[in-house]
Amino acid sequence: MKIYISATLRGFFGRHDKVELEGNTVRSLLKTLTDEYPDGREALYNDDGKLREFIQIYVDDEKFTTEDKWDEDITANRELLLIPSIAGGAPTESLISDERRKEVSFDDAEIERFNKHLMLREIGVKGQKRIKAARVVIIGAGALGSPVIQYLAAAGIGEIKVVDFDEVNLGNLQSQVIHGKRDIGRPKTASAKDTIKGINPKLTIEVDNIKVDAENIMEVIAGYDVVVDCTDNYKARYVIGDACALAKIPLVFGAIYQYEGQVGIFNLDDGPCYRCQFPSPPPTGLVPTCAEGGAISPLPGIIGSIQANEVLKLIIGIGENLSGKLLTVDSLYLHSNILKVHKNDNCPICGKKASIFEVEDYDYEDFCGLREEEEEIPIEGIEPEELAERIERGDKMTIVDIREPHERAIHRFPDVVVIPIGQLARRQKELDPEIDTIFICKQGKRSILAIKTLREAGYKGPLYNLKGGIDGAKDIIFSHEGAWL
Numbered sequence: 120m121k122i123y124i125s126a127t128l129r130g131f132f133g134r135h136d137k138v139e140l141e142g143n144t145v146r147s148l149l150k151t152l153t154d155e156y157p158d159g160r161e162a163l164y165n166d167d168g169k170l171r172e173f174i175q176i177y178v179d180d181e182k183f184t185t186e187d188k189w190d191e192d193i194t195a196n197r198e199l200l201l202i203p204s205i206a207g208g209a210p211t212e213s214l215i216s217d218e219r220r221k222e223v224s225f226d227d228a229e230i231e232r233f234n235k236h237l238m239l240r241e242i243g244v245k246g247q248k249r250i251k252a253a254r255v256v257i258i259g260a261g262a263l264g265s266p267v268i269q270y271l272a273a274a275g276i277g278e279i280k281v282v283d284f285d286e287v288n289l290g291n292l293q294s295q296v297i298h299g300k301r302d303i304g305r306p307k308t309a310s311a312k313d314t315i316k317g318i319n320p321k322l323t324i325e326v327d328n329i330k331v332d333a334e335n336i337m338e339v340i341a342g343y344d345v346v347v348d349c350t351d352n353y354k355a356r357y358v359i360g361d362a363c364a365l366a367k368i369p370l371v372f373g374a375i376y377q378y379e380g381q382v383g384i385f386n387l388d389d390g391p392c393y394r395c396q397f398p399s400p401p402p403t404g405l406v407p408t409c410a411e412g413g414a415i416s417p418l419p420g421i422i423g424s425i426q427a428n429e430v431l432k433l434i435i436g437i438g439e440n441l442s443g444k445l446l447t448v449d450s451l452y453l454h455s456n457i458l459k460v461h462k463n464d465n466c467p468i469c470g471k472k473a474s475i476f477e478v479e480d481y482d483y484e485d486f487c488g489l490r491e492e493e494e495e496i497p498i499e500g501i502e503p504e505e506l507a508e509r510i511e512r513g514d515k516m517t518i519v520d521i522r523e524p525h526e527r528a529i530h531r532f533p534d535v536v537v538i539p540i541g542q543l544a545r546r547q548k549e550l551d552p553e554i555d556t557i558f559i560c561k562q563g564k565r566s567i568l569a570i571k572t573l574r575e576a577g578y579k580g581p582l583y584n585l586k587g588g589i590d591g592a593k594d595i596i597f598s599h600e601g602a603w604l
C-alpha cells in the first residue's frame with residue numbers, strides 16, 4: 120500500500136513523499152513504517168506511545184486518526200496519508216442577508232468594473248451586491264495575505280480590514296506581492312492599504328497595526344462576516360481559531376510550508392471548528408513554521424487565491440465550500456486531496472463537554488510543556504559574540520548543527536557535527552561530555568528542544584543553545600574572516 124507523507128514530516132522518513140509498504144491495516148502499516156524509519160516514531164508518537172494530537176491519518180479521504188479504526192482491513196483503498204497541522208459538501212448559503220443586499224447600489228463605473236462578475240449566472244447583480252455589502256477581516260498581510268487582500272479588493276468587497284504588526288523587509292518580496300521595494304521598512308498594513316487604494320479607491324479599508332492576542336482578538340473580529348487567517352505561526356492560529364469559534368464567525372484558514380498548502384473553512388453553521396481538526400499544536404520545534412521552513416514563491420499565491428475564492432463563494436452563496444473539509448495541495452508533485460473533517464465530540468470548544476469559554480493567550484512554549492521544564496533545569500544560552508570569540512581562540516568544544524540540509528546550504532558552518540534532531544538521543548555517544556556542546560539552529564528554538572531531548576535521554580555533559588540561532592548570529596559570526604563561509 121502507498122503511504123503519502125506530508126512535506127513537514129518527510130525529514131523523519133528519509134525525505135520520501137511516498138513509501139510503498141506491505142500491510143492491510145493502519146496499525147500494521149504504521150508499525151512497518153516506523154520500524155523502517157525509527158526517527159519517524161518520535162515524530163508520530165508521544166512518550167506514552169499515543170499518536171500525537173497534531174497528526175492526522177487518512178485512508179483515501181476518510182479520517183482514521185482514532186485507534187479504534189486501526190485494525191480495519193483497508194486493502195481496498197488507494198493510499199494512507201500522514202498529515203500534520205500546519206493548519207461538508209453542503210451547498211453554500213450566502214452569509215449576507217437580503218436586507219443588506221438591497222441597501223447596495225452601483226454607479227456606472229462599478230457596472231463596468233465588475234462586468235465580468237455580472238455576466239456570470241451564479242453571481243450577477245445580486246451576487247455583486249452581496250460582495251459590496253460584505254465585511255471581511257484578513258489577519259496577516261504577508262505571503263497568504265497578499266493574494267487574499269488583493270483579490271478580495273479587486274472583487275469589490277465593500278469593507279476590508281487588514282491586521283498585521285510587522286514591517287516589510289527585503290526577504291518578504293520573494294512572495295509577498297502586495298508590497299514593493301519602496302515599502303521596505305514600512306508597516307505591512309500601510310503598504311497593503313496603498314495597494315488596495317490603487318486597485319479601488321472606493322473601498323472602505325481599515326488597518327490595525329497590532330499583533331493579535333487574547334486581549335484584542337474579539338474586538339478585531341467583531342462585526343465582520345468572515346475572518347481570513349493568513350498568519351504563519353501556531354500561537355496566532357489558535358487565538359484566531361478559538362475566537363472565531365466562540366464568536367461563531369466563519370474562518371477561512373490557509374497554511375503553507377515549502378511546497379505544500381492547506382485550505383479549510385471552520386465554524387460555518389454547525390460545521391467543525393479549528394480545534395475539531397487540530398486539538399493542539401505540535402511540540403515547539405518539531406515542525407518548523409513557514410518562516411523557518413521556507414516556501415516556493417507562487418505557493419502562497421495558489422493557496423491564498425483558493426482562500427479568496429472560498430470567501431467570495433460564502434458571501435455570494437454559490438457552489439460547495441470547504442466547510443468540514445481540508446484541501447491539501449502539494450505543488451511539487453501536483454498532488455491534491457480533499458479530506459473530510461468531522462465535528463469532534465470531545466472538542467474543547469464546540470464539543471459536548473467544552474472547557475474553553477474565552478480566548479486565552481497560549482504562551483506557545485509553555486502550552487507545549489517546554490517552559491515548565493526550562494524552569495526546572497535552566498537551559499543555558501551562549502551569545503553569538505561569545506561563540507565567535509571562542510572559535511577564534513580555538514576553544515575545545517563541539518558545535519552541533521541540527522538544521523535541515525537546505526538550511527545548512529544557506530549559511531554553512533565549518534567544523535560542526537551535523538545531527539538531525541530526531542537522531543540526537545541515539546547518537547549521543549558522538550558527543551564528548553567532558554567539553555561544552557553548543558547547539559545551533561535557525562532561530563534558537565529547535566536547539567532548546569534538542570537540549571531537552573538529550574537531557575531526557577540521560578546525557579550529562581554541558582549543553583548550550585546559541586541564542587537567537589543563525590538568524591541572530593549571522594552578522595557577527597559571518598563577519599569573522601576565515602572562521603565562517
Ligand SMILES: [Zn+2]
Pocket residue numbers: 391392393394395396463466467468469470
Ligand atoms: Zn470544535
